[in-house]
Amino acid sequence: MKEHIAELIGVAIDTLKQQGVLPTDLTARVMVENTKDKSHGDFATNIALMLAKQARCAPRDLAQKLVEALPKSDSVTQVDIAGPGFINFFASSETINAVVGQILAQKESYGLSQVGAKQRVQVEFVSANPTGPLHVGHGRGAAYGATISDLLAAVGFDVYREYYVNDAGRQMDILATSVWLRYLELSGERLEFPSNGYKGEYIREIARKVQDQFGQALIKSAKDVFDGVSADEPKGGDKEIHIDELIAKAKSLLGIVNYEGLFDIALNDIRWDIEDDLAEFGVRYQKWFSERSLTRGGDVEKSLKLLQDAGHIYEQEDGALWFRSTAFGDDKDRCVRRENGMTTYFASDIAYMNNKFERGFDKVLYVFGADHHGYLPRMKAVCQALGYPLEKLDFRLVQFAILYRGTERVQMSTRSGSFVTLRELRDEVGNDAARFFYVSRKSDQHMDFDLDLAKSQSKDNPVYYIQYAHARVCSVMRKLAEHQWQFDAALGLANLDRLDSDYEKNLMTALARYPEILENAALNYEPHALALYLKDLSSEFHTWYNALKVLEEDEVLRNARLTLSDAVRQVLANGLGLLGVQAPEEM
RNA sequence: GCCUCAAUAGCUCAGUUGGAUAGAGCGUCCCCCUCCUAAGGGGAAGGCCGCAGGUUCGAUUCCUGCUUGGGGCACCA
Numbered sequence: 175m176k177e178h179i180a181e182l183i184g185v186a187i188d189t190l191k192q193q194g195v196l197p198t199d200l201t202a203r204v205m206v207e208n209t210k211d212k213s214h215g216d217f218a219t220n221i222a223l224m225l226a227k228q229a230r231c232a233p234r235d236l237a238q239k240l241v242e243a244l245p246k247s248d249s250v251t252q253v254d255i256a257g258p259g260f261i262n263f264f265a266s267s268e269t270i271n272a273v274v275g276q277i278l279a280q281k282e283s284y285g286l287s288q289v290g291a292k293q294r295v296q297v298e299f300v301s302a303n304p305t306g307p308l309h310v311g312h313g314r315g316a317a318y319g320a321t322i323s324d325l326l327a328a329v330g331f332d333v334y335r336e337y338y339v340n341d342a343g344r345q346m347d348i349l350a351t352s353v354w355l356r357y358l359e360l361s362g363e364r365l366e367f368p369s370n371g372y373k374g375e376y377i378r379e380i381a382r383k384v385q386d387q388f389g390q391a392l393i394k395s396a397k398d399v400f401d402g403v404s405a406d407e408p409k410g411g412d413k414e415i416h417i418d419e420l421i422a423k424a425k426s427l428l429g430i431v432n433y434e435g436l437f438d439i440a441l442n443d444i445r446w447d448i449e450d451d452l453a454e455f456g457v458r459y460q461k462w463f464s465e466r467s468l469t470r471g472g473d474v475e476k477s478l479k480l481l482q483d484a485g486h487i488y489e490q491e492d493g494a495l496w497f498r499s500t501a502f503g504d505d506k507d508r509c510v511r512r513e514n515g516m517t518t519y520f521a522s523d524i525a526y527m528n529n530k531f532e533r534g535f536d537k538v539l540y541v542f543g544a545d546h547h548g549y550l551p552r553m554k555a556v557c558q559a560l561g562y563p564l565e566k567l568d569f570r571l572v573q574f575a576i577l578y579r580g581t582e583r584v585q586m587s588t589r590s591g592s593f594v595t596l597r598e599l600r601d602e603v604g605n606d607a608a609r610f611f612y613v614s615r616k617s618d619q620h621m622d623f624d625l626d627l628a629k630s631q632s633k634d635n636p637v638y639y640i641q642y643a644h645a646r647v648c649s650v651m652r653k654l655a656e657h658q659w660q661f662d663a664a665l666g667l668a669n670l671d672r673l674d675s676d677y678e679k680n681l682m683t684a685l686a687r688y689p690e691i692l693e694n695a696a697l698n699y700e701p702h703a704l705a706l707y708l709k710d711l712s713s714e715f716h717t718w719y720n721a722l723k724v725l726e727e728d729e730v731l732r733n734a735r736l737t738l739s740d741a742v743r744q745v746l747a748n749g750l751g752l753l754g755v756q757a758p759e760e761m
Numbered sequence: 762g763c764c765u766c767a768a769u770a771g772c773u774c775a776g777u778u779g780g781a782u783a784g785a786g787c788g789u790c791c792c793c794c795u796c797c798u799a800a801g802g803g804g805a806a807g808g809c810c811g812c813a814g815g816u817u818c819g820a821u822u823c824c825u826g827c828u829u830g831g832g833g834c835a836c837c838a
Contacts, residue, residue: 203778211781220780226818233818257781258818303838345838414837494836505763509836519838547765548833573766573832581772615774618766620831622773627787631800634787642800653797694777706775710785720793720802761800 176206186243215262222259233259271670273686277741290331299541301338304444313596317612319541320457325696350437356381365396370413456754477528486559502555544573575623603628609754610637613701643712647743648759666733677718
């Protein structure tokens with residue numbers, strides 16, 4: 175309908191050009207918007223205000239001329255000029271009603287589009303280090319990444335979801351060493367657990383699995399392990415040096431084969447746990463991309479060579495290699511290979527990005543936690559240094575959620591190992607509430623996540639409110655049978671003109687907005703827009719439902735209202751599905 | 762010190778390419794089931810859109826400065 179009105183305006187503009195009222199070289203983008211106030215009709219355009227200057231003409235006069243030049247249309251019943259020069263359009267009831275038939279015909283595909291034109295988009299999200307279970311901060315990234323991926327797919331993009339597994343590097347060594355030390359404790363050794371080690375209870379569980387698999391084979395005396403290792407921080411030493419020396423001890427005492435065996439048990443255990451956790455949360459990936467595969471496959475060396483050949487890498491006296499990211503606006507240059515010959519995590523990041531581009535994606539999207547925002551300049555620098563246009567790259571930052579129980583803030587602490595995990599959150603409030611709450615706010619804003627509200631089964635809780643609207647329609651459909659009635663959609667659709675109340679008109683207008691909401695939410699990576707829309711639609715529905723009876727004696731009216739109910743149900747189901755939330759038939 | 766995101770009703774937040782009288786929900790106050798799920802609905806009150814300038818027909822929206830908060834950065838992923 176908006177397109178139709180824009181076309182009408184376009185014709186009117188051309189006519190005025192021919193009449194010499196408007197300059198022929200004038201270009202205008204006609205904007206048609208939904209009106210907020212019903213007295214302003216159904217659609218409005220500010221075109222006269224925008225063109226007034228170029229036309230050397232008062233806005234209202236220009237609006238008058240445009241209206242006079244407007245071609246006739248069956249869909250438009252009335253055109254007004256209002257305010258400083260807005261042109262308001264009133265749509266015919268047939269035009270407004272038409273959406274109901276559309277929805278019933280298109281069912282789950284109502285709202286989908288092809289604006290993405292099958293462009294290939296790669297989305298990387300969560301990518302938390304496999305050093306422990308996901309916590310509630312990761313949960314928001316997971317819900318957000320999964321939802322924008324699904325939204326993009328819904329509007330015609332070819333979406334490829336990836337989780338980058340940091341399965342190489344120091345953090346993983348710390349994990350493996352932590353597991354080993356707990357294993358030694360289980361075996362009866364008494365030792366001082368390093369302050370920088372991973373202390374969560376899950377480490378002990380993994381240690382028991384190591385015991386199952388290796389038996390006594392990995393036992394060394396605590397005396398041998400700590401012999402020659404410098405002091406830990408609480409005893410006046412440096413905790414980083416302390417843990418690094420313990421890692422070295424683990425490798426030398428166990429030998430490379432046993433060490434890697436231990437390492438892999440820890441890695442796989444946590445990775446499976448994360449994968450399982452996310453799957454239960456309705457989050458699935460096309461690929462779990464291993465960092466080790468980049469190192470071992472030579473991708474890291476290859477991409478560094480690429481940058482080196484392009485002159486973006488320099489070597490310092492100590493032998494370390496640096497990427498000149500300052501040439502692309504970064505604050506400082508970045509080390510890619512340390513003096514000890516080890517490549518940095520950043521070197522892997524470069525290799526991974528290069529790998530993504532080589533796979534030919536049209537768009538590469540990173541969803542980061544907000545604490546990683548300092549990464550953006552260097553990532554953009556890499557993109558340019560590799561010779562790819564920045565337009566292919568996109569970043570979205572997800573802020574952390576702060577948990578509350580009512581008004582009381584839930585304390586979280588990663589250090590003590592007593593953080594709130596995503597799994598704990600899901601167990602407490604359920605997947606539906608968690609998925610919905612996470613994406614119901616703009617992603618780059620902090621959000622307060624009220625656990626009590628998320629659990630409450632009342633109208634205060636938007637998830638239940640929306641789900642209840644869906645269940646209500648289903649309930650009405652079930653009630654039909656009790657009256658020995660049947661839903662006659664054809665009869666209803668043929669008599670939509672019986673739905674002449676403002677309640678019903680508002681509902682249909684809301685239904686008609688869905689495809690546009692969906693498209694904007696997807697293209698702007700803003701799932702909260704869809705969440706808000708579903709709440710609004712539910713509200714319109716409840717208002718109508720409360721005011722007018724669906725199961726009327728009058729068969730024609732009854733079926734007309736049933737078609738509208740079913741259309742609402744369908745759109746709610748479609749929208750909730752995209753948010754990863756169930757649409758229950760009864761509650 | 763630099764970067765970044767924010768600042769809208771008592772609270773939590775919308776406001777998408779600059780538009781008409783700035784919107785929801787909660788909370789407060791009032792009201793509505795002999796009726797399809799009251800797990801719902803209606804109404805009232807509540808605002809210098811952080812402050813000060815600028816751009817123009819018009820600014821909550823764009824630009825600059827300031828104030829106040831969140832977060833990040835000092836070969837650590």
